[in-house]
Amino acid sequence: MNPALLLARVLRDPATIAGLAAAEWNALWAVARAEQLAGTLAHRIAGLPMPEAAARLVADAIASAEQGRTAALWEAEMARRALADLDVPVVLLKGTAFAAAGLSPSVGRTIGDLDILVPRDAMGAVEAALLAAGWEWVKPDPYDDAYYRRWMHELPPLIHRDRDKMIDVHHTILPLTARIRPDAAVLLAESVALENGLRIPKPQDMLCHAAAHLFADGDLAGGMRNLWDIHCLLGEFGFNGLAERAAHHGLGAAMARAVRQSVRLYGTEAPAAWQGWDALDPLFLRRLTARDHWGRSTRKAVQLGFYVRSHLLRMPPAMLARHLWTKWRKGYRPA
Amino acid sequence: MRHLKLLRIGPIGFRVGSHWRGPVAALDDLYCDYPEPQDGIADFNVHLFAARPWRRVLRPAVHIAGDFVIPDAAPLPLAQGLLAAEMGMNLQMALGLRRYLLLHASMVERDGRAVLMTGISGAGKSTLAALLMARGWRLMGDEFALIDCATGLAHAFPRLVSLKNEAIDVVAKALPGARFGPLLEGTPKGAIRHVVPDARAIAAMDQPAEPSLILFPRFGFDAAERPVLPSEAFVRLTQSSTNYVNLAERGFEALARLVQKVPSRAIDYPDAETAIAMVEALA
Numbered sequence: 001m002n003p004a005l006l007l008a009r010v011l012r013d014p015a016t017i018a019g020l021a022a023a024e025w026n027a028l029w030a031v032a033r034a035e036q037l038a039g040t041l042a043h044r045i046a047g048l049p050m051p052e053a054a055a056r057l058v059a060d061a062i063a064s065a066e067q068g069r070t071a072a073l074w075e076a077e078m079a080r081r082a083l084a085d086l087d088v089p090v091v092l093l094k095g096t097a098f099a100a101a102g103l104s105p106s107v108g109r110t111i112g113d114l115d116i117l118v119p120r121d122a123m124g125a126v127e128a129a130l131l132a133a134g135w136e137w138v139k140p141d142p143y144d145d146a147y148y149r150r151w152m153h154e155l156p157p158l159i160h161r162d163r164d165k166m167i168d169v170h171h172t173i174l175p176l177t178a179r180i181r182p183d184a185a186v187l188l189a190e191s192v193a194l195e196n197g198l199r200i201p202k203p204q205d206m207l208c209h210a211a212a213h214l215f216a217d218g219d220l221a222g223g224m225r226n227l228w229d230i231h232c233l234l235g236e237f238g239f240n241g242l243a244e245r246a247a248h249h250g251l252g253a254a255m256a257r258a259v260r261q262s263v264r265l266y267g268t269e270a271p272a273a274w275q276g277w278d279a280l281d282p283l284f285l286r287r288l289t290a291r292d293h294w295g296r297s298t299r300k301a302v303q304l305g306f307y308v309r310s311h312l313l314r315m316p317p318a319m320l321a322r323h324l325w326t327k328w329r330k331g332y333r334p335a
Numbered sequence: 336m337r338h339l340k341l342l343r344i345g346p347i348g349f350r351v352g353s354h355w356r357g358p359v360a361a362l363d364d365l366y367c368d369y370p371e372p373q374d375g376i377a378d379f380n381v382h383l384f385a386a387r388p389w390r391r392v393l394r395p396a397v398h399i400a401g402d403f404v405i406p407d408a409a410p411l412p413l414a415q416g417l418l419a420a421e422m423g424m425n426l427q428m429a430l431g432l433r434r435y436l437l438l439h440a441s442m443v444e445r446d447g448r449a450v451l452m453t454g455i456s457g458a459g460k461s462t463l464a465a466l467l468m469a470r471g472w473r474l475m476g477d478e479f480a481l482i483d484c485a486t487g488l489a490h491a492f493p494r495l496v497s498l499k500n501e502a503i504d505v506v507a508k509a510l511p512g513a514r515f516g517p518l519l520e521g522t523p524k525g526a527i528r529h530v531v532p533d534a535r536a537i538a539a540m541d542q543p544a545e546p547s548l549i550l551f552p553r554f555g556f557d558a559a560e561r562p563v564l565p566s567e568a569f570v571r572l573t574q575s576s577t578n579y580v581n582l583a584e585r586g587f588e589a590l591a592r593l594v595q596k597v598p599s600r601a602i603d604y605p606d607a608e609t610a611i612a613m614v615e616a617l618a
Contacts, residue, residue, distance in 0.1 A: 022375025033402040051374035064433045067583050
């Protein structure tokens with residue numbers, strides 16, 4: 001069995017770990033780690049009968065994810081303090097938002113960078129406040145820096161000099177060069193305040209962002225984790241108002257694809273209108289599950305195709321050609 | 336990954352996969368007395384691979400990766416495949432271990448009491464551990480000491496002892512009957528040769544020991560010795576731990592308890608003989 005499909009099967013039905021052979025356990029953990037799903041897997045199967053060595057890995061992964069959660073929430077608090085005097089709304093995105101609100105995708109979830117959304121006209125002030133509070137630039141290249149500032153949906157990434165944690169400051173959720181232009185103003189305006197004054201997007205916007213991130217941007221690397229977020233959020237919030245909201249952001253197709261893949265891979269319960277399977281869906285599934293028994297990515301041709309797709313989605317062809325040419329001259333090669 | 340080696344060192348199970356037979360054959364040979372991981376399930380995976388298919392045969396270069404990755408780790412020539420495997424296992428431990436507080440230290444045991452020796456590269460950790468093994472101490476490890484956060488006990492990690500440069504001949508003389516790996520010349524750290532821990536070290540690798548002494552040895556100075564305050568030992572050990580920060584409160588408590596309970600000494604030594612005498616007098 002494809003080890004990524006094995007992981008998906010165990011996530012949707014933890015009881016299927018009964019009778020796994022040692023080699024399958026090894027593949028399961030290798031893929032779970034590669035897909036940043038080890039903590040999630042651990043929480044799903046904790047307490048079930050399993051070999052002692054597997055139970056130890058479960059305990060380790062749970063402890064590790066718990067520590068990651070604490071660190072991520074602390075990082076959000078640090079950002080809150082740095083930006084408190086600015087009087088701008090600060091909306092947490094992705095993993096940190098799930099953790100701060102105690103939402104189901106956050107159980108065991110690895111949280112990488114801190115992602116926040118602020119109004120575009122506050123970007124300068126936010127950047128200055130973060131620099132004053134100890135964050136520093138990580139992109140020394142002037143071309144990259146200028147590119148981010150002109151065309152991206154976020155500042156070039158900043159990293160904190162003491163804590164070594166990265167922050168991504170977004171003003172919208174897709175690059176400005178992309179054809180789809182989500183409504184960042186409404187995302188901010190309808191965000192929900194947490195007790196500490198930080199905010200999170202409203203449920204449908206969280207789902208739209210997750211779908212945008214997965215299917216309207218990027219090359220689907222690490223997509224199983226992002227799709228698991230979508231599966232959990234759908235289970236938590238349901239489908240009410242989702243189609244309308246996604247359409248408003250221009251993300252109707254991405255959202256529909258996200259639901260179809262989630263249904264297929266994780267068995268999400270969805271109304272009939274959301275079910276189905278289009279001609280390209282099998283290709284997306286092949287990309288999502290491109291892992292070998294060592295957790296290494298496979299299906300290089302499919303990957304390359306999605307890499308090219310991600311760039312075509314991000315920018316018009318002439319601009320893309322210019323961009324790739326510039327990057328190539330600077331020595332950058334796709335992985 | 337065409338070639339596969341499963342092995343357990345102390346409490347940690349590894350699954351090493353390689354594009355080439357060489358590194359796995361070397362592991363098969365030198366680790367032949369080690370068991371498989373418990374239940375056949377590894378804690379960490381190590382991949383030894385060629386970055387491009389033709390580099391498997393044409394000027395083969397062994398890239399090292401695994402579950403936890405440092406980008407841009409430089410590849411090694413195939414002749415140093417054993418070293419690549421060892422580095423890969425060490426790297427996985429350093430980056431991924433959360434079950435124990437990991438200290439970069441060598442460790443020997445006598446009468447249930449463990450002596451930890453830690454210091455910068457070149458301080459002589461591996462050499463001292465091997466020489467003490469030659470004198471009847473149980474080798475618990477030459478690279479990592481694993482401290483159980485709950486019990487404070489030290490767990491053994493007796494992988495191959497990695498000897499460098501002049502230490503190779505010194506230890507070969509002290510351990511004439513030991514099994515040695517191939518001499519690896521021109522590695523990033525000069526000449527390296529591995530020695531297999533003795534049968535006793537392997538047989539007892541599941542037995543933890545109570546830490547009884549922490550040593551900070553320094554090679555190349557006149558013999559000298561001074562006590563190290565717990566506060567200084569604490570700071571120095573945070574620097575020799577790769578997972579102290581990630582363990583957070585658990586790590587802090589384990590380390591604080593260790594340095595409060597166990598005396599620490601700094602020793603300077605001009606040659607191995609002096610060092611051995613100093614360690615045996617202190618322990």
